[in-house]
Amino acid sequence: MLNYITSYLDKNVQVTPGQAGNIFWALVYILCVFGGVSLVVVCMNWLERKILAHMQVRIGPMRVGPHGLLQPIADALKLILKEDIIPEGADTVVFWFAPLIILLAVFSVYCVIPFGPTHAITDMNIGLLFMLGVSSLGVLGIVMAGWASNSHYPLIGALRSSAQMVSYEIAMGLAVVSAVLMTSLNAQGTGTLSMIGIVQAQQSQHIWFAFKFFPLGLIAFVVFAIAMVAETNRAPFDLPEAESELTAGFHTEYSGLRWSLFMLGEYAGMIAVSSIATTLWLGGWMRPFPNLLRGAAWDMAFSLFPALTFFGLAGLTFYGAARMAKTSFFRVQAMGLAGFGAVLGVIGLILLLPPVRTGIQDIYWFVAKIAVFLYLFIWYRATFPRYRFDQLMKVGWKVLLPVGLGVLILTAAAGVVTG
């Protein structure tokens, strides 16, 4: 038994636990991914409210903890303790199942996302196809949620939302196929659908696919970036769930813990599609400029980035703590904030140790790129006005689909010409 557990660590295996057939480590990775996603969702909740507030020239929640840091915990507690209302005439089985299906669809995508060359739960040969298929199962959950609520607004919201998701899935698929085409430009002439294979293709071709065959890779990347915002029902494509339009759309009748499951599904979906975009176009776990700035000195310089990030965050926290008013009420908050800053600093120090420093590199750069995408999601929400539904469908079918097809044809032509 212990042999089974340590056999995966000992041999310095070069495969993911799923490929090695090691169920224990696959479970450990699944728990890590689940815990990490939950942590990021909690942080996203706070960050979204604070960043939106600062973009709208106000300060967000400040009351619950120092600078509102305990707000997500308070929100979670409130949602758990709320009454669970099921509308009359609602189909109870389907009503109960709908958030579960959305969560299943979204979390299954995490099985194939690579955080490093061996840091994935598994690496399927058809990883990309699996990801596309499973994310199209989320549409079913939304349709079921709208139908089971036995009410007009959720039904209209669900039908609109599913029509939108199905339309933008096609644009996503075309952009993804363009990226897969670029993986086949190697010596053997065979591409790959496996996610780790796609990042390794970028590594061997010494270029991120977003910059390949300029501007084709960039256009495909932009098409995917727009389609993924529409796919997760986020602003500016959030007509089906906006509060001023349809009283919260397909999750109107859900209260308390069930609604929090929907929110978890939405944020987890945002992280999932961001990681797909990172893997396909932004080089996955590779650090910036791995070939232009090569050598041990540059590797060492880039490996200091995780620790520097945490030191920066700790510095910001200490600055916020120092700026607080000196009354007794705020003294407690300042101490809490300083304690939090100290924890961040300790994490930064741990990340300076050489063995941790080299191990955390891949995961850090991957998470940093996802963080950029999540910031962009919040920025879009603060900046863009909402699309009307017919404009939304027009963009999906008449703009993104032809552009995606054009990029696909031109990428194939460019690949043949240069190959």
Add this chain to the structure above:
Amino acid sequence: MTPVATPFFFYMLSGLMIIGGLLVITRKNAVHSALALILTLLAQAGLYLMLYAPFVAGVQIILYAGGIMVLFLFVIMLVNLERMQKEKQFNKQWLVGLVAALSLGAMFVAVYVRGRALFPERAVSLPEAQNTQSIGLMLYGNYMFAFEIASLLLLVAIIGAVVMAKKRI
């Protein structure tokens, strides 16, 4: 990759498939039938994976479970079958139909029992890592004509469905 616990997964997946199939044909509520059909389709994708056909499994999930079933659910909601739930579910000839189908099943069983010796139990070793590439080569090689005709068929189906569902042509 060596398969793990094959009989367990086979019996579980085929059990889910048969249960889903039974639920499809017996439920009063059409939405419940559609959900049971989704369960059957997903279990079938699992069986395809066990048969070393990952590409067909992916296509099954994307097209069938994620496309056709969404279409079915949309139409069920449009057609609004509340009244239908209170009427009789099985038609007048249900007994004849049942007997006919069961005799068809008996014929299948007879064929399989007698012809059991005909299946060569050597399995062609299809390397799983090359499955997508091989299917791609065959689709664009041997079956190119059928591929193009299938795309034409889909175009005709789209136009036909749009024309038939319009209010005024």
Add this chain to the structure above:
Amino acid sequence: MVPITTLHYLVVAAALFVLGVIGVLTRRNVVIVLMSIELILNAVNLNLVAFSRLWGLHGQVFAIFVITDAAAEAAVGLGILIAFFRNKETVNVDEVDLLKW
């Protein structure tokens, strides 16, 4: 335990086929009849893919074509259903009797 052979898959496919045929022959709701037709097509697909493990990839390619055809047929069938529902306000197979004498 008996190792799982091709025959096991064929038996499961036959069972699914029989269930689909029962659904087509006995149900009154047109949508459920269409869903039973999808069950039949799936049973055929399972047969094709089970045999393709013995005799090469042709079965899987044919299964992909069957899935494509099933999509087209479902779309057209549901279009007909919607057109009929708009005329007669019912989805009962027994009431499709406009041409009856």
